[in-house]
Amino acid sequence: MPEHDGLMRIFWPVDVPRSNSPGIIVGWRNSGLDVFVVAILEDVDARSVENALKVGTLFRNASHPIERIYALCGQSAMHVLGLANSPGVEIENLQMHATTRPNLKTPQISCARAATIQIIMFDRPLPTRMQYISLSSISLALGDKSEMAIHEPGSVDAEEEREEMKDRQRTKKLVEKLKFHTVTNHRPSQKELALRRIVNQINCSWELHKLLQKNISLVGRRSRRSLSVSERVVESATTMRDFVLVAIWQIITVYIYPILRRGFVIGLLCHRVAAEALLLVLEWRAKPDYAALKDISATAQQVEIRLQQFCFWPHQYVTLRKRKDDWQSVTDSHPEYIRFYQSLWLVLNDIIIGIALGSYIIDHHEFLAERISEILSLYSIAALQRTIDWLMDWPAGLKLNNELAAFLGDLFLWVIDHWSNCIEALRPVLPHIILFIGFSSFAGASMPIALFSDMLSILTLHIYSFYLASARIFNWQYTILLSLFQLFRGKKHNVLRKRIDSCDYDLDQLLLGTILFTLLFFLLPTVVVFYLTFACSRMAIISLKAALDTLLACLNHFPLFALMLRIKDSQRLPGGICFELRDTQQFSGLFPNVPTPPPTSYIFLKSVPLTFRAMFHQYFQLGHRIRKHYLSPRVLLCLATGKFVPPIHRKNLYSLQYSMLPARRAGIMDMWHALTAQTPAKKSGLYDNLKVNGKRLNGSGRRHYGH
Amino acid sequence: MLTVAPHLRTRRPSPTTVEYTVSTSPPPTLPLRLLLGLTILLRVTIGLSVLLLLYSKFLLSDYSTPLEPYSSRPQLQSNAFIWYLAYNLTTSRLGALFTHLATLTPPIVLLPASFTILYLLSLRLHTTESLLVLRGLGIQTSSSSSTFLSGSTTRFIPTEKIQDIFVNEAFRGFEVRYYLVVVVEGEESVVVVFPRLLPRRQILETVWRGVRGCLFEPEEKAG
Numbered sequence: 001m002p003e004h005d006g007l008m009r010i011f012w013p014v015d016v017p018r019s020n021s022p023g024i025i026v027g028w029r030n031s032g033l034d035v036f037v038v039a040i041l042e043d044v045d046a047r048s049v050e051n052a053l054k055v056g057t058l059f060r061n062a063s064h065p066i067e068r069i070y071a072l073c074g075q076s077a078m079h080v081l082g083l084a085n086s087p088g089v090e091i092e093n094l095q096m097h098a099t100t101r102p103n104l105k106t107p108q109i110s111c112a113r114a115a116t117i118q119i120i121m122f123d124r125p126l127p128t129r130m131q132y133i134s135l136s137s138i139s140l141a142l143g144d145k146s147e148m149a150i151h152e153p154g155s156v157d158a159e160e161e162r163e164e165m166k167d168r169q170r171t172k173k174l175v176e177k178l179k180f181h182t183v184t185n186h187r188p189s190q191k192e193l194a195l196r197r198i199v200n201q202i203n204c205s206w207e208l209h210k211l212l213q214k215n216i217s218l219v220g221r222r223s224r225r226s227l228s229v230s231e232r233v234v235e236s237a238t239t240m241r242d243f244v245l246v247a248i249w250q251i252i253t254v255y256i257y258p259i260l261r262r263g264f265v266i267g268l269l270c271h272r273v274a275a276e277a278l279l280l281v282l283e284w285r286a287k288p289d290y291a292a293l294k295d296i297s298a299t300a301q302q303v304e305i306r307l308q309q310f311c312f313w314p315h316q317y318v319t320l321r322k323r324k325d326d327w328q329s330v331t332d333s334h335p336e337y338i339r340f341y342q343s344l345w346l347v348l349n350d351i352i353i354g355i356a357l358g359s360y361i362i363d364h365h366e367f368l369a370e371r372i373s374e375i376l377s378l379y380s381i382a383a384l385q386r387t388i389d390w391l392m393d394w395p396a397g398l399k400l401n402n403e404l405a406a407f408l409g410d411l412f413l414w415v416i417d418h419w420s421n422c423i424e425a426l427r428p429v430l431p432h433i434i435l436f437i438g439f440s441s442f443a444g445a446s447m448p449i450a451l452f453s454d455m456l457s458i459l460t461l462h463i464y465s466f467y468l469a470s471a472r473i474f475n476w477q478y479t480i481l482l483s484l485f486q487l488f489r490g491k492k493h494n495v496l497r498k499r500i501d502s503c504d505y506d507l508d509q510l511l512l513g514t515i516l517f518t519l520l521f522f523l524l525p526t527v528v529v530f531y532l533t534f535a536c537s538r539m540a541i542i543s544l545k546a547a548l549d550t551l552l553a554c555l556n557h558f559p560l561f562a563l564m565l566r567i568k569d570s571q572r573l574p575g576g577i578c579f580e581l582r583d584t585q586q587f588s589g590l591f592p593n594v595p596t597p598p599p600t601s602y603i604f605l606k607s608v609p610l611t612f613r614a615m616f617h618q619y620f621q622l623g624h625r626i627r628k629h630y631l632s633p634r635v636l637l638c639l640a641t642g643k644f645v646p647p648i649h650r651k652n653l654y655s656l657q658y659s660m661l662p663a664r665r666a667g668i669m670d671m672w673h674a675l676t677a678q679t680p681a682k683k684s685g686l687y688d689n690l691k692v693n694g695k696r697l698n699g700s701g702r703r704h705y706g707h
Numbered sequence: 708m709l710t711v712a713p714h715l716r717t718r719r720p721s722p723t724t725v726e727y728t729v730s731t732s733p734p735p736t737l738p739l740r741l742l743l744g745l746t747i748l749l750r751v752t753i754g755l756s757v758l759l760l761l762y763s764k765f766l767l768s769d770y771s772t773p774l775e776p777y778s779s780r781p782q783l784q785s786n787a788f789i790w791y792l793a794y795n796l797t798t799s800r801l802g803a804l805f806t807h808l809a810t811l812t813p814p815i816v817l818l819p820a821s822f823t824i825l826y827l828l829s830l831r832l833h834t835t836e837s838l839l840v841l842r843g844l845g846i847q848t849s850s851s852s853s854t855f856l857s858g859s860t861t862r863f864i865p866t867e868k869i870q871d872i873f874v875n876e877a878f879r880g881f882e883v884r885y886y887l888v889v890v891v892e893g894e895e896s897v898v899v900v901f902p903r904l905l906p907r908r909q910i911l912e913t914v915w916r917g918v919r920g921c922l923f924e925p926e927e928k929a930g
Contacts, residue, residue, distance in 0.1 A: 005924045007723045009843055034843070116721040118841065135865070171895050178890055178897070181871050186923050191843035192866040578861040579847050581839055584720045599721035603841065608861065 006115025008033040008598075009191060010096070011198060011605075012107060013205060014121050016040055018100045022086040024049045025098060026212060028201055029079045031190040032094060033114060036201050039212045040084050040100075044219050050080050052219045060215050064327050069204050072330065074197035082111070106582070110597040117598055120579070122605040124206040127328035130337065131571035132203045133607040135196070137614055138335050138573055140342070140562055141659035199577075202605075204329040265675045268314060272668055275307040279665075282307075298450040298552065305556060306444070308661050309343055315666055316340040318674045334572070342561035343660050350444035350555050357448060358441030365438055369431040373423075380460055381420045384537070388412050391529050400526040408530050412466060419462040446555045453548040460541050467538040468644070474531040475642035477520055484517035531642060546626065553622065557660070559615045570609035580604040618659055709733075709742065709832055713906040715913060723842040725921045727914045729906045732833035743832075750828045756805070757821045757828075763797060763809040764817055829854045836901045838887075838914060840921045845869065846889065848900050868892045872918055874911050887911050 011027075016037065023040040026049065030036060041049055052058045054077070059066040070076060082096035083089055084107075091097065096111040109117055125131035282294045282304045294300040320340060323333045361368060392409035394400060433455070441448040457464075486492050487510065492503040505513070565572050582602040613620075629635065638645050666674075710731045718726040733739060765771050774794040781787035796802050809817070830853060839847040846869065849861040870890040876883050885908040887900040900914070 005723070005842075007842055007924075116723045118721065118724055118843070120844075135863075175895055179870070181873070181890060186866075188867045189843065189924055192845075195844065195865050195867075576861075577863055578849070579839055579841060579844070579863065581718060581720070581724065581726045583718075601720035601724035603724065 006033075006113065007191075008096075008109075008111055008114030008117045009035070010109060010117065010119045011036040011202070012119050012121050013037060013124050013209070014604075015124060016100075016107075017042075018102050018104065018107075020085060020101065023084040025081045025084055025096070026053070026078055027081050028073055028075050029081065029094075030075070030194040030197060033111075034191050034194060035081045035096075036198060036205075037081060038078065038201075038205055039209045041212065041216050041219075044216065046080055046083065048219050053078050053080070057218050058212055058215045060218060062211055064325070068327055069208065069329070072200045072204055072327075074194075074200070082109075106602050108597055109600065114598055117600040118603060119600060120603045120605050122202055124209070125203060125571055125607070127203065127207055127331075129569060129572070130328075130334055131569065131607075132329075132331040132334060132574060133199060133571075133577055133605075134331070134574045135199055135576060137575040137610055138338070140335070140338065140559060140615065141618060142339065142662060203331055204327070207327060207329045265672075268675065269668070269672060272311060272314075272671055275311055276668060279304060279307050279311075298453040298549070299447070302446050302450040302552065302556075305658070305661075306347070308658075308665055309347065311665050311671070312661055313340070313344070314671055315674055338561060338565065338573075339660055342559065345561050346556065346558065347444065349560065350446050351442070353555075354441040354443065354445035354447065357445050358438050361438030361441060361448065362435060365434040366431050369434045372434070373427050373430055376423060376459060377420070380463065381416060381423065384463070385413060385416055387533055388416075391533065395529060398525065398529070400529065401523055404523055404526045408470075408526070412530075415462060415466070423459070444555075446552050449548055449552055449555070453545055453552075456541070456545060456548075463534065463537050463541060467534040470527070470531040470534045471642045471644055473642075474527050477524060477527055478641055481517065481520050481524065484513050484520065487513040488517055535639060542630075550622075553619075557618065562610070562615055566609060566612075566615070571607055573610040574607050575610035575614060576608045578606050578608050580606060709739075709746070713834075713901075713904045713910070715906070715910045717917070723921060724840065725917055726837055726839045727917065728835060728837040729901050729904050729910060730833060730835040731904070732835065746832070754825060754828050757824050759796070759802070759805050760809055760817070761821055762793070763802065763806045764812075764814065766797060767806070767809055826854070829856055831855060834903050835859075836904055838900050838918070840918050842921055842924065846918065846922065848889075848898060850901075850903055862898065864889060864891055864898065866922065869922075872915065872922075874908070874915050879905075885911050887915060 017040065019042070021042055023042040024044055024046050025037055025040050027038040028036040049058075056066070058078075080095070082098060083091060084098045084100060087097060087099070093112050096109050096114075099108040106119065106121065109119060111117070125133055282300050283292050285292045294304045316336060317340065320333060320337055323330075323337075388409045391400075392405045437448045437451050437455075440451060483493060486500065487505060490502060490505065490510075491500050493499075494501045562573060580603065582604060584600065584602060635645055637643075711733045713729050713731055716728045716730065718728070766773070774790060774797065776794060776798075777787070777791045781791050797806065812820075831851065833851075834853075835851045837849050839849070841847075843866070845863060845865040845867075847861055847863040849859045851859045868891050870892045872887070872889050874885055875888050876885050878884075884905045886902075886905055889898040889900060891898055901911075
């Protein structure tokens with residue numbers, strides 16, 4: 001379909017050499033007047049270039065099949081798009097004349113069919129450095145899980161979730177309405193549809209340019225056959241010594257390497273089997289809706305995350321290895337690469353910090369044990385005892401009910417006495433526990449933190465049970481007071497219709513109810529102070545554990561690798577593209593024998609690096625979730641009425657840490673197949689395992705890409 | 708004087724590419740440039756003096772090691788030169804004044820106040836927002852950030868994703884403001900063009916007409 005507005009769009013790489021010499025412009029033609037320049041070939045004839053493009057001479061010695069590039073770029077062939085610096089030469093109607101000068105930053109282009117021209121200049125991303133551009137931001141998390149959190153039905157979160165769903169439905173309806181708001185029914189033109197292809201073309205442009213420039217000597221002047229033979233002779237002569245080395249290397253790879261490799265694979269597999277067994281234990285549930293071990297304990301969770309990572313790494317690594325069999329311009333696996341090294345780096349970092357922490361803990365374990373037991377007895381026993389004593393004795397001038405206060409206080413004090421005996425019994429063992437924590441930290445600093453978090457929940461078990469008991473008592477009293485208040489008003493709560501009905505009570509019923517109401521009402525403050533005390537200490541412990549969990553989340557998920565990449569080479573973390581309109585240079589009169597070009601706008605295309613906000617997106621989500629759970633009015637209401645405030649479900653809290661892992665881990669057999677299927681494709685040996693960061697160091701392709 | 712009401716500037720190098728810029732900065736004249744340069748100088752001076760005050764406060768605290776005098780002037784490109792400068796600065800009369808000031812202010816006042824001042828100094832005077840329309844590609848909104856610390860935020864919307872562009876009105880405080888909206892296909896929220904400045908209706912109408920004219924190819928005549 002020819003464009004009727006005469007707009008010509010040219011994508012022009014900035015690094016195309018700006019010289020005075022004539023050349024042939026080669027590139028993709030996306031549609032009639034929509035062209036993408038890949039290279040300017042100098043010192044060749046336009047006709048022979050056209051032929052070479054058709055026959056494929058220019059794509060000889062490509063490291064990978066050129067059809068892959070064709071498929072990516074959505075074109076079946078490259079074309080000659082025009083001539084550079086050769087005014088006066090006859091060209092086809094759709095081809096263009098370009099004028100470049102060393103002192104001019106932008107080319108000047110004219111075309112017979114173009115009424116206006118957009119020249120979009122871009123920097124070629126270097127595929128060897130894994131730079132690329134993309135329309136949408138790179139995703140650091142593995143997106144195969146739904147964002148929806150799972151809640152037990154009837155819990156606080158489930159109701160909130162329902163409300164959120166309602167909200168979402170409402171916005172969806174609004175968006176549906178927005179769809180009616182289309183005044184112009186615009187049919188997308190070919191130029192608009194080409195955008196995705198063009199992004200791929202930009203990503204492939206550097207490698208294609210290299211290939212074309214390498215093969216330029218094959219076009220035209222000399223016959224191909226003699227050239228290739230002579231080249232081969234020269235090459236074999238210069239690489240005689242290399243041949244010997246390669247032969248020795250071949251022996252090593254044929255006889256020694258497979259054994260090592262098989263051994264390594266078997267070792268990995270054994271590890272995988274052990275991991276599977278442990279994971280099964282950690283995930284075992286007595287009933288489907290019961291909590292598994294990993295839901296209760298932070299340590300179990302931490303171990304599970306590590307095991308899952310170990311299970312996932314071989315798969316990730318195999319996927320990354322497949323990258324070698326394709327053009328480097330294929331950008332599908334770059335996020336996977338970042339994710340793999342991100343998790344690897346975090347684990348190593350964790351271990352390094354863990355070794356430092358562990359050696360400190362081991363050196364000072366007795367001192368630490370003493371301090372911990374001191375703090376424990378001071379805050380969780382002595383302070384609690386003093387508070388209860390204070391509550392039993394008219395706290396802050398409040399005249400509580402003496403008898404009830406004494407009863408409740410004695411009850412709690414008695415339990416605390418027993419608990420302190422238990423703690424005393426624990427005291428001699430504590431240094432050994434600390435020593436154990438210290439040794440565990442050689443598996444990463446997250447282990448002692450998780451263990452400490454678990455130890456905290458075990459050692460403050462009595463506070464938890466006090467909170468449960470007092471909340472229960474308070475809640476009972478509160479509900480009884482509510483219904484007695486209805487009785488006092490001469491009404492009752494109709495359970496079937498869920499409303500308040502008026503009711504004729506007998507005199508004795510009313511009398512007894514009112515007496516009970518008064519009694520309970522005057523006893524309420526006594527219960528409230530006890531409830532408040534334990535609720536506060538419970539909240540303090542929960543927030544301490546939340547802080548520890550956040551620390552764990554930081555150690556397990558902090559986007560360290562992404563941050564480093566962002567600082568080192570922000571092109572590797574694309575977050576979209578942006579355009580910049582440049583001022584037009586005045587060409588008129590500069591070149592006398594060139595026809596005046598149509599109105600031209602020069603636009604620079606740049607890659608926008610990923611924003612820091614997007615990098616920490618998951619943390620914002622976590623913060624939002626915690627805030628929603630603990631600071632919602634519903635939770636405050638629960639706290640006020642003595643209903644049990646459930647701690648946030650570990651699954652929601654830890655979705656952050658699982659974001660790098662697949663939702664369903666691959667089985668043992670899958671791993672075996674993945675690891676062994678690779679064997680026939682392998683040729684060049686051990687070094688392949690080392691060069692994973694996108695650099696090819698093979699003898700044949702000795703390429704040194706500069707900075 | 709340094710800022711004016713939002714006004715429109717148009718750059719149209721070719722009929723198919725337009726950039727509309729709405730900005731509060733007045734057209735650059737020589738006195739204005741001098742004035743702006745002066746404000747920058749003022750900012751730098753105030754910023755440096757705040758930093759010096761903070762440094763003198765740090766020297767007064769227990770955590771610092773006292774600076775040692777240098778007998779000779781060290782090499783220009785060395786760490787020692789920095790310490791030499793710092794010593795000379797803090798022992799000069801100006802430094803003594805700052806040290807005196809630092810002793811007077813408690814750290815709980817000094818730290819928040821100096822950080823607030825540093826933040827205020829990093830604020831931009833002008834707000835510039837623009838809309839770039841490229842036929843065949845799409846439109847791009849960009850908005851300068853409020854501080855010098857970060858660049859402008861841009862958002863590119865391909866043409867195939869644009870569902871509609873229109874001018875809408877909304878209450879804001881006690882006034883009715885008009886705003887240009889881009890409806891993006893498959894997104895829950897619309898994109899507001901010029902979100903910080905919200906220019907007057909005349910400007911918006913000009914921009915709207917320009918965008919409608921420039922973005923889409925003219926309809927093919929029947930036949």
